[in-house]
Amino acid sequence: MKNSADSRLLATAALCGSLLCGLATLPTALAGQDAPSGQEAAASESPDPQLLARGKRLYILCQACHATEADPGDKIGPHLAGIVNRPVASAEGSVYSDALRAEDFVWSEKNLDVWLQRPADMVPGTSMSFAGLPGDDLRKALIAYLNTL
Template identity: 45%
Template sequence: MKSAGKIGAIIAALIFAGATANPGYAQDAEHGKNIFKACATCHATDQTDRVGPGLGGITGRKAGTIPGFSYSSAMKTSDIVWNAKSLDAYLESPQKVVPGNIMPYAGLKNPTDRADLVAYLATLK
């Protein structure tokens, strides 16, 4: 029975590692908060819309669904639900993930910075 528990713990750790934006890296939401400063020009950390939509509660939300915000048709029809994996991919290359979206951002290429930013976004409620 003890070995079954160890195997379960190992499997759970592997699943968690695979679900993170940068496997094997302990994400640093505080560093992500610093990375977010570049995003804050267009995005608020609550539900307030600016040039871009407010990012409060983004994790688990379907893309393009905040009432009253003027999303591109590409974003509205993307069928993306924001989670660690989809946020990581989008932050790396917004136009590749949602061709035709209107966010004028080339992407965050550093995987550690992206992982930390995704960790920070997950704290926004």
């Protein structure tokens, strides 16, 4: 019995080469880097460089499927250039699911935050195979970076 528990642990450890495991360790890796500044209100006007750098690093979770230039190249998802405040399912030359095409909204930061938390909850039937990014801080950093595209 002990052995099978051990091998299950090993199997889990073996999976850790995957992206998901990287995701699980990110919050720890990124935690505690924010010096308390008391100037958080100013952050929304000019995003602090640390937040942007963190967001850029997190984009590794997206780059397999999304280009940052207005040319989707051979990526499976639509490009994300100018994504903040872009109308949903509007990138030319991209293939969208019926579910996303039936939507009618703009990708505000708020909507991006809801989407990235769990795409399939916001738009059931979406073809974006991405479970979601738990962690408010992580989504905030990622969206700050998306804002620069």
